[in-house]
Amino acid sequence: MTKWVYNFGGGEADGRSDMRDLLGGKGANLAEMSTLGLPVPPGFTISTAVCTHFYDNGRRYPDDLNAAVDEAIARIEKRLGMGFGDAHNPLLVSVRSGARASMPGMMDTVLNLGLNDETAEGLAKKTGDRRFALDSYRRFIQMYSGVVLGVDHYLFEDVLDSTKRANGFTLDTDLTAADWEEVIEGYKRVVADETPDGFPQDAREQLWGAVGAVFGSWQNQRAITYRRLHNIPDAWGTAVTVQAMVFGNMGNDCATGVAFTRDPSTGENVFYGEYLINAQGEDVVAGIRTPQSLTRAARENAGSRLPSMEEEMPAVFGQLVDIRDRLEAHYKDMQDIEFTIQQGDLFILQTRNGKRTAPAALKIAVDLCHDGVIDESEAVRRVEPASLDQLLHPRLDPDAERNVIAKGLPASPGAAAGIIVLNADDAEARAGRGETVILVREETSPEDIHGMHAAAGIVTTRGGMTSHAAVVARGMGRPCVSGVGGIRIDEQAGKVIVAGHTLAAGDRLTIDGGTGEVMLGDVGTIQPTLSGDFATLMAWADKHRRMRVRANAETPADARTALSFGAEGIGLCRTEHMFFDQERITEVRRMILSTTETARRAALDRLLPMQRSDFVELFTIMRGFPVTIRLLDPPLHEFLPRSDGDFADVAEAAGVDVPTVRHRALQLHESNPMLGHRGCRLGITYPEIYEMQVRAILEAAVEVARESGDTVIPEIMIPLAFSREELDILKTMIDRVATEVGAGEKLTYLVGTMIELPRAALCADKLAQSAEFFSFGTNDLTQTTLGISRDDATNFMGAYVDQGILDRDPFTTLDQEGVGQLVRLGVERGRETRPDIKLGICGEHGGDPDSISFCESVGLDYVSCSPFRVPIARLAAAQASLKSDPPGHRTG
Ligand code: PEP
Ligand code: MG
Numbered sequence: 045m046t047k048w049v050y051n052f053g054g055g056e057a058d059g060r061s062d063m064r065d066l067l068g069g070k071g072a073n074l075a076e077m078s079t080l081g082l083p084v085p086p087g088f089t090i091s092t093a094v095c096t097h098f099y100d101n102g103r104r105y106p107d108d109l110n111a112a113v114d115e116a117i118a119r120i121e122k123r124l125g126m127g128f129g130d131a132h133n134p135l136l137v138s139v140r141s142g143a144r145a146s147m148p149g150m151m152d153t154v155l156n157l158g159l160n161d162e163t164a165e166g167l168a169k170k171t172g173d174r175r176f177a178l179d180s181y182r183r184f185i186q187m188y189s190g191v192v193l194g195v196d197h198y199l200f201e202d203v204l205d206s207t208k209r210a211n212g213f214t215l216d217t218d219l220t221a222a223d224w225e226e227v228i229e230g231y232k233r234v235v236a237d238e239t240p241d242g243f244p245q246d247a248r249e250q251l252w253g254a255v256g257a258v259f260g261s262w263q264n265q266r267a268i269t270y271r272r273l274h275n276i277p278d279a280w281g282t283a284v285t286v287q288a289m290v291f292g293n294m295g296n297d298c299a300t301g302v303a304f305t306r307d308p309s310t311g312e313n314v315f316y317g318e319y320l321i322n323a324q325g326e327d328v329v330a331g332i333r334t335p336q337s338l339t340r341a342a343r344e345n346a347g348s349r350l351p352s353m354e355e356e357m358p359a360v361f362g363q364l365v366d367i368r369d370r371l372e373a374h375y376k377d378m379q380d381i382e383f384t385i386q387q388g389d390l391f392i393l394q395t396r397n398g399k400r401t402a403p404a405a406l407k408i409a410v411d412l413c414h415d416g417v418i419d420e421s422e423a424v425r426r427v428e429p430a431s432l433d434q435l436l437h438p439r440l441d442p443d444a445e446r447n448v449i450a451k452g453l454p455a456s457p458g459a460a461a462g463i464i465v466l467n468a469d470d471a472e473a474r475a476g477r478g479e480t481v482i483l484v485r486e487e488t489s490p491e492d493i494h495g496m497h498a499a500a501g502i503v504t505t506r507g508g509m510t511s512h513a514a515v516v517a518r519g520m521g522r523p524c525v526s527g528v529g530g531i532r533i534d535e536q537a538g539k540v541i542v543a544g545h546t547l548a549a550g551d552r553l554t555i556d557g558g559t560g561e562v563m564l565g566d567v568g569t570i571q572p573t574l575s576g577d578f579a580t581l582m583a584w585a586d587k588h589r590r591m592r593v594r595a596n597a598e599t600p601a602d603a604r605t606a607l608s609f610g611a612e613g614i615g616l617c618r619t620e621h622m623f624f625d626q627e628r629i630t631e632v633r634r635m636i637l638s639t640t641e642t643a644r645r646a647a648l649d650r651l652l653p654m655q656r657s658d659f660v661e662l663f664t665i666m667r668g669f670p671v672t673i674r675l676l677d678p679p680l681h682e683f684l685p686r687s688d689g690d691f692a693d694v695a696e697a698a699g700v701d702v703p704t705v706r707h708r709a710l711q712l713h714e715s716n717p718m719l720g721h722r723g724c725r726l727g728i729t730y731p732e733i734y735e736m737q738v739r740a741i742l743e744a745a746v747e748v749a750r751e752s753g754d755t756v757i758p759e760i761m762i763p764l765a766f767s768r769e770e771l772d773i774l775k776t777m778i779d780r781v782a783t784e785v786g787a788g789e790k791l792t793y794l795v796g797t798m799i800e801l802p803r804a805a806l807c808a809d810k811l812a813q814s815a816e817f818f819s820f821g822t823n824d825l826t827q828t829t830l831g832i833s834r835d836d837a838t839n840f841m842g843a844y845v846d847q848g849i850l851d852r853d854p855f856t857t858l859d860q861e862g863v864g865q866l867v868r869l870g871v872e873r874g875r876e877t878r879p880d881i882k883l884g885i886c887g888e889h890g891g892d893p894d895s896i897s898f899c900e901s902v903g904l905d906y907v908s909c910s911p912f913r914v915p916i917a918r919l920a921a922a923q924a925s926l927k928s929d930p931p932g933h934r935t936g
Contacts, residue, residue, distance in 0.1 A: 048094050049112040052078040053086020053288075054123050061375075066091045068142030068283035073395050080374065082367060083391050086123045087137070087287030088116035090255065092144070095281030098259050113251075113286075120288055129247035133170060134163035136180075136289040139254040141261060143282040146396055148515055149490045150270045151282060152191045152261040154254040155324065156184035156289060160245040164228075168221075176294055178224035183324070185231045185243055191261075192253040195238045203230035251286070258284045266490045272845065273497060273520075275852065290391045292384040293324050299357070299385040300325045303338055303364065305372040308380070308400045308518065309457060311407030311577075315339055315368055317381075318508050319353050325382060325393065334527065335508045338364075360390050371395050376417050377426070378408050401457055401518050402427075402434040406577040413584075420584045421926055427581060429893040429920040434458060435578060436609075436912050438569035440556050449543040450562040452503070452528030455514035457558040460501030460523045461566045463550050466535050468495020470549070475499065482553050484540055486533055488513040496522060501555045503562060505531045523557030531562070574609055574915065582610060582915060585922035591899065592906035593917045594670070596886055598622060598658075603665045606911035610918055613669035614662070615819060615908020616761075616886035619737060620678050622658050623651075629683065634698045636680050637708050641732060648736040655737060659744030659758075668754035672819065672886075672908075673741050674798070675734045675774075677763040679722040681712035718824075718833060723764020723800075727774050738778050742787040749791050759794045759817060759882075764824065766803040771795075771814035796882070800824035805866035808873035812881055818874050819908070820867050822887030822895075826854050829863045855888065858895035864902075871902050884908055893920035900924035 050058040050067055052075045059067045059075030067075065071089030078084045090113070097106050117128050117135075126135035136158040141151035159167070159181045168177035189195040204216075207227050213219060219227070236242040244250050261267060262282045271278065292300030301319025306312060318335035336350040337343040338361070343352040354361045364383060367390075371379045380398030384391050400408065409423040418426070440446070440459040462480035465471045468491065471483045475498035483499040485492065487506045496502055496516055502524040504513040517524030532541045540547045545564065547553070554567040574582065594615035595606030603614065623632045628651060635647035662671060684705070685694050691709070695702045714720035727734035741758050749756040762774055775795050782788050796817030799805050801824070808818065827834045834855055844850045850859070858864055867885075874881045884906040889895035891909025896917055899907050901924070909917050 045108065046093065046106065047091075047112075048106055048109050049088050049090055049116050050075065051086075051088045051116055051119055053084060053120065055079070055081050059089065064144050065280075066093060066283070068092060068144060068285070069146055069396050070140065070142030070394055071283045071285045074285065074287070076374075077371075077392055077395060080370070082370070083389070085288040085290050085391055085393070086120045087285060088113075088120070089142070090284040090286070092281040092283045095259050095262060095283070096279070099263075099281070103256075103260075113255075116286070117251075124288060126288075128158055128251075129160075129163065131162040131166045134158055134166050134247075136163075136167075137251070137286050138289055139251070139258060140285050140287070141258045141282045142285050143262075143276070144280050145274065145276050146399070147267060147270050147274075147276070148399075149512055150261075150267040151264070152257050154184075154188055154191055154257070156180045157188070157250050157254055158247045158289075159184045160247065160250075162245075163247070171294060173294060174221040175219075175224065176291075178221055178228060179219075179293070180291070182224055182228050182231055185228065185235065188250065188254065189231075189235050189239075189243065192257040193235065193239050193243075195235055199234045199238065200231055203227060203234060206230075255284050255286075258282065266493060269493055270490075273493075277851075278848070287393070290384045290386045290389075290393075291324070292320075292386065293322050294387060296322055297385070297388045298322055299353070301335070301338065301353070301383055303368065303381045303383065304378060304398050305368045305381070306378045306398075306404070306408055308378070308398050308404055309454060311378075311400065311404030311411070313411060314341070315365060316342065319383075321356070325384060334506075357385065357388075360385055360388065363390050367392060373417075376412065378404075399515060399518055402431040403457065403577070405431060406435075406581050410577045410580050421588055423581060424585050424588055424919065424922050425926060427919060429896075429916045429923065432578075432916050432919060433912075436572050436915065438571055439558070440554070441568040441570045444568035446554070446561070446567045447564040448561045449545060449564050450528050450530040452505075452525040452530075452560045452562065453508060453514070454556075454558055454560040455511075455526040456502075456517035456522060456524035458501075458523035459554065459556050459558075459567070459569055461552065461554040461569075462500045464540060464547055464553055465495075465499070466533060466538060466540070466549050468492040468498075471495035472498040482555060484531070484533060484553075485513070487511060488516065496520065501525075501557065503528055503531065503553075503555055505529065505533060517557070523555055525555050525557055525560050525562055528560075528562060571605075578915070582918055585919045586610070587922075588925050589918060589922040590925045591896075591904060591921045593914055593921060594672075594884070594906050594908040595911045595914055596890070596908050597911055598662075600661050600665055602911050603662055606914055607665065607667075609911060609914040611669075611911065611914045613906075614666060614671045614673075615884050615890070615906060617662065617671065617673045618677065619655070619674060620676055620682075622655065623676075623683065625654075628654055630697045632683050633694055635733070636683055636712075637698050637700055637704065644730070645732050648732055652736050652740055655740035656744045656747075659741050660748055663744055663748040663754075663756050663758070664752065667752075668756065670757045670759055672759040672761050672796075672817075672884075673737075674761040674763050675724070675737050676726055677723050679712070679714060679717045679720055680726070681709060681714070681717065684709045684712065718827065718835075724762045724770050724774060724797075725764070727762070727777075728770060731774075731777055734774065735777060735781060738781045739785060742782055742785045742791075742793065745793065746785060746787055746790050755791075757792055757794070759796060761817075761819060762795070762797045762815075763821070764800050765797045765811065766801045767807065768810040768814050771797055771811060775814055794882070798824075798886070799867075799870045801828050802866055805870035806873075808870040809877045812874040812877035815874075815881070816878070817882035817884070818870060820870065820883075820885040820887065820904075822858060822863060822867070822885060822889045823855065825866060825887065826859060826863050829866060830854060830859070857892050858889040858898055860898050864898055867898075868902050871904070882906075891917050893923075896920040897924040897927065900928055 057075035057078040061076035064072040067089045128135045139154045164181040168174035186200045292298045299321045303317030307316045317338040337352045340354045378398045382394040409426040413423040462482045465481045480500045482501045484503045504526045538549045554563040594613040595611040596616040597603045598617045598621045638644040691705045695705045745756045745758045794816040797815045798821040800821035883904045886908040890907040891913030
């Protein structure tokens with residue numbers, strides 16, 4: 045019989061923390077904490093296997109689930125001496141989702157379950173606090189009816205507002221028990237009007253309703269969007285945890301809060317968090333009241349007058365600090381803990397590895413390693429390569445002038461400047477039009493997730509460091525300033541009022557999520573550098589990495605950036621980019637417009653010194669690292685103008701008449717240029733073009749080697765070949781030019797090819813007879829394998845991913861199932877012919893961590909990516925090495 049339900053509580057548990065696949069992160073950690081003897085209210089977790097069963101069987105549960113849940117409820121009843129649905133001593137429970145990967149706020153939760161007309165009275169008698177009992181009951185009716193029965197939130201707000209108005213109250217705390225009674229009657233009428241059966245009084249019916257809603261919420265739109273953004277498979281499913289309620293809102297000796305064992309923004313080893321006295325858990329996360337600091341130091345730092353927990357509740361604070369130490373020592377990582385204090389007793393409701401910014405992730409990994417808690421390789425594993433992107437973006441120039449108009453909490457670091465938008469849909473729409481937007485909201489909710497993703501930065505006027513906005517922004521790497529009390533938003537008028545300024549949607553703001561400053565207009569930024577913890581972790585990563593990392597670069601600036609980020613060579617220099625320079629494009633056009641080879645050669649002769657000086661600069665900057673230079677690749681028409689207006693300018697500059705330009709442009713027009721006269725087909729038909737480029741490369745290499753004394757190793761790369769014959773013809777030319785410039789004796793040069801076509805991969809054994817290296821051009825290889833144009837895919841790729849036809853955009857993450865087979869085959873067949881053939885990748889996938897992991901598994905020698913992704917690739921390559929084999933031989 046399958047075990048569907050796992051109990052925990054009272055120092056024991058059926059589950060363990062390594063069972064997150066089955067119990068979800070929350071359920072697994074509650075089980076573990078219970079076994080560790082921490083104060084965890086008892087409960088049980090319904091496993092993800094039930095979720096799978098539920099969706100595989102038309103939303104029906106396994107037959108034996110009912111009995112298992114009854115038994116689990118009976119256990120809690122016995123442990124606490126309470127009864128579920130008991131009118132005198134009612135057991136109340138929370139029902140929460142918990143997936144394998146944390147999906148904060150994406151799925152549904154129901155609290156205070158088990159309350160009805162009778163048990164609410166029982167709770168009132170038992171606690172001696174009728175107001176509290178009725179307040180809990182009305183919260184439950186509202187939450188349950190929203191989550192399970194789909195009744196609109198605002199209908200309940202209307203009832204509450206009219207009771208308040210009738211009595212002249214402004215705050216919820218003004219309502220007496222009798223007022224709450226009236227509100228409850230009003231709430232029940234709302235539910236009766238809106239649903240066929242009204243509000244259910246039976247506790248078990250409530251329980252199954254809530255369990256069904258949580259499983260159902262796995263497929264709500266926000267959860268689906270979140271999974272897509274974070275690459276979480278649909279098939280994982282969620283678990284449901286049912287746990288005895290504890291109350292943080294039974295008076296001033298009660299509280300609820302969130303704590304991080306270290307600062308999640310900076311990674312500093314200080315206890316960090318917030319709490320609210322006399323409140324329920326959701327109040328802290330929702331940002332409805334401004335929370336208080338945990339520690340006195342944090343309170344003083346924030347300049348707050350509200351007492352810290354350390355000062356207000358010293359004894360419980362002491363216990364919490366003790367639990368902080370135990371949990372961090374146990375999990376060997378920074379923890380994010382939710383706790384509740386009920387009448388002076390501390391309960392832990394959740395622990396998980398805390399979300400953190402990239403700088404915090406680096407600092408925590410490096411500190412834990414220095415403290416001997418984890419080793420270097422574990423530290424390398426701890427940092428998400430893609431998150432480094434946050435550190436590779438600009439920050440505010442300290443010397444730039446800034447007009448600070450408001451200050452909030454530094455919720456997620458980084459700087460961003462953009463136009464103000466006031467809602468998530470506008471953020472998505474305007475970002476889609478290429479604008480950089482700052483989303484300004486009172487607070488954010490899970491419905492705003494698409495807008496937060498589209499925004500370059502986020503500002504909220506309410507909420508603390510653990511508010512939804514702060515947590516999600518940190519996870520996404522978006523700069524965020526939260527709780528900016530000085531900003532008032534008038535969403536209807538589309539205006540933001542701040543420090544005497546009235547700004548409209550569309551006006552420009554700059555924010556600094558590291559300091560909490562909000563500034564008028566655009567403030568200058570500076571580029572990042574690799575230093576401190578970042579450099580330390582990179583050095584550890586390099587020790588564990590087998591594959592080399594190179595960069596795709598052609599300008600001196602890009603090459604320098606690449607080197608500063610640790611690139612070990614250039615894997616792709618796209619020479620066509622060098623042709624677009626003002627001075628050169630005229631010569632390039634003259635060359636293209638020439639009708640005879642002699643005229644073409646004359647234009648090429650004028651281009652030669654310019655190309656040579658490009659390569660001299662590149663070889664000099666790269667100081668002896670290998671440099672792969674690709675011969676001209678795009679179809680020639682790309683260098684000619686498109687519009688009639690531009691024809692005249694080109695005609696004049698090239699010394700021909702307008703009809704000649706128009707005629708030549710027409711002649712070069714192709715119906716399908718990506719599959720047309722491009723790549724080495726140009727070299728085969730216009731050998732003089734490639735000959736000029738080869739001469740420029742080799743002369744530059746000889747010159748730099750002579751002058752610097754460095755070994756210069758040019759790798760001449762032929763694009764878009766599909767046969768050995770193409771390579772042979774071009775290699776013969778290259779060797780001839782090498783002899784002519786005397787390169788043969790003075791330096792080693794390699795001649796290789798890109799593998800960008802299925803035929804090239806299939807015939808790799810033949811191509812390797814001629815080619816000394818392969819570089820997988822997976823942009824074109826993806827395009828030609830899937831038969832999807834890389835330039836037109838955006839129109840439908842979203843639908844393909846949404847409908848699950850493809851897991852990810854194959855132009856971003858390598859399609860291992862299809863294209864990956866060709867890469868694997870190319871590697872195997874290439875090595876059969878030439879065992880020491882050098883193998884790399886230079887398509888966009890060379891900077892994508894999952895694709896890099898695949899490159900390791902097929903044994904490529906290096907990956908090459910854009911300069912800003914070099915650190916990401918170094919870390920991803922190290923993690924890939926650690927996953928497969930211990931460090932082996934290194935080739936370059
Ligand atoms: C490729 O096709 O993967 C490649 C690197 O070349 P390009 O992007 O220039 O076509
Ligand atoms: Mg290509």
